[in-house]
Amino acid sequence: MRTDQPTLPGTSPDSASPRTIWEGFHAPRLTQARRLAGLTKREVAAGIGVSAAALGQYEAGTNRPRPELLPRLAEVLDVPIQFFLAGRPMGKLDVSMAHFRALRSTSGAQRERALGFVEQLWELTHALEKRVQLPLVNLPGFTGGEVHPGVDLPADPVGAARELRRFWNLGDGPVKHLARRLESHGLVVVAPSEADHAAAKVDAFSSAGLLRPMVVLTPNRADDVLRYRFSAAHELGHLVLHSSSTGDSRQEREADAFAAEFLTPQKSLRPLLPERIDLSRLAVLSQTWGVSVSSLIYRYREFGLVSDATISRAYQRLRALSAQPGFAPEPVRGYPGEQPVMLQRAFELAASDTGLTIRELAQELAWKPSRVRELLGMPDTRPVLRLL
Template structure:
């Protein structure tokens, strides 16, 4: 059979098939991006044109039931997922601050965003049954082009606004969750390791989102990542992501938020004293690298000593000496799920009501809890 004859036969088959009712193109876009698949690749595998896939996703047309069955098979989702149900909040790429924006392929960033959108949807359905912390982030009034002093002052205001006592922040991730931020950790499997932490304060649900890297298996680095993303949430709403200036501002915010100058400056070494740096690492819960950089930027560590310290840090690599234990982990999703189960509302019922596969719901909840659930048979 010629290619033309094959296309004619396929078109005739589609015309004679029923059209999928209650089809939700937004859900198709989420499922496709979760599989890191382009519209062209999906079109090829379900035997339609790329423009047809675009029209499906935009709600301009609906697939036939036959094509819908192929979509479900290719994307690994039951066909019920593509029916209208709970709205899945959208996170626009233009609002997402990726730590690794320039080094991560666009389709891998889209995959991570789709997982974040699914997590927001799961949180919304849980919130119908459980009262979750409301969004209560302080508002920081910054000039259009803030100086280092402006950012340091903003970090100090953030500590006060979030009711952080003097000294180390006990748990940065739990602090974010307590003020209404959804924090989840990307699954270790199926996602590009180049996708580092990212955040968005402008989600369709109105709840800020932070996704942490599963590869930062270290408490010090995870705390700094969380502080960095908090800086984006508080300072960079409506700001185009990706520039070195924006990332540098978030780094400066995290440094002041986790290691306030007024509290740490005099204790920072003026020479390469690793015993002193290790003691500060244990006290403040930050990495040796962050402390060395802080000592240099605050004028405590001279340039020659700073270069020697960095040479040693490079030799050590990651993980650096003196581990602080496992990374800080989110807990709200997991705790809410357990509360639902204990109150007699099984997650399966929630998944069915939201038309989200139970496996996807469980994957999201696992990303939002500190201890992975154990399957019992």
């Protein structure tokens, strides 16, 4: 959902004083900043010298921090003091509106931090979309879809994957450049760096709770382009199959089944699989289809081609080869088509057309310029002067 708060007359976010910000203090911004900082209420309260109960009142909107506390609050949460001022569009998410690729290994604090990241991602997208026309949302089943509004995909994962391939005219072959393809259909895809602590500790996640579907992908545990591609297809499955997140294993299995059929359609892959599991031949298929050998072995099980004991032995042999060429993970950075670029190119277009700068965009969002660069995937490349 989106909320718009009125701006106080005669103020602008970049020039407001602590007193003015106190008068227009927007409590949800405090919660968002705390989520992004990965801090508890007790930790923030201790940082500004108040009780945890007082901070809870600030976040609930039943009380406001005194004006003199606001600069310290901004320092503790690493945001400009203007961040707390009402008047900017805000995306608001809760845990039911996001799907996490590895839910069991993702703590509640990490999920909260990731939600704040997606909220900021939507705000950045919204600011750019005021200046640049982004690709239309072409995702059947997504309530905000602009190309196929009101068209639903089948409820079963395999059927949904097949129908979406048909909608997107993918044919029956491999899906190349998956991240870029998602972007071309209006999905916002980002791949945060390890430096972005708000998202980098979470394997992958997505949300359909805002006006554009959002997919966040991180290399995290294994910088493996094939695992990364499967995660992207898995999140796509959540977006078309599940209107809300229940956090149960059924939804995860359905998203996996969608991803497998979307990336390796049964009618195309089945004739190519050797009758007996041959890891060297599967390694060739892995490179052609952009999925892991492990995923191809699992397709044998899904197609009912071999026994579970045979599958188990194949996985044992595969583990022994995990460091060998053709089987070792390949980093995402070696595959430009799997690296999202939509937001960065939208900014570059706005910059060339209107003269928009990082600093101006940061002021509009009430963020630090470094935060804008992080979400755009445009790190500051200037050398750092260090004084002893």
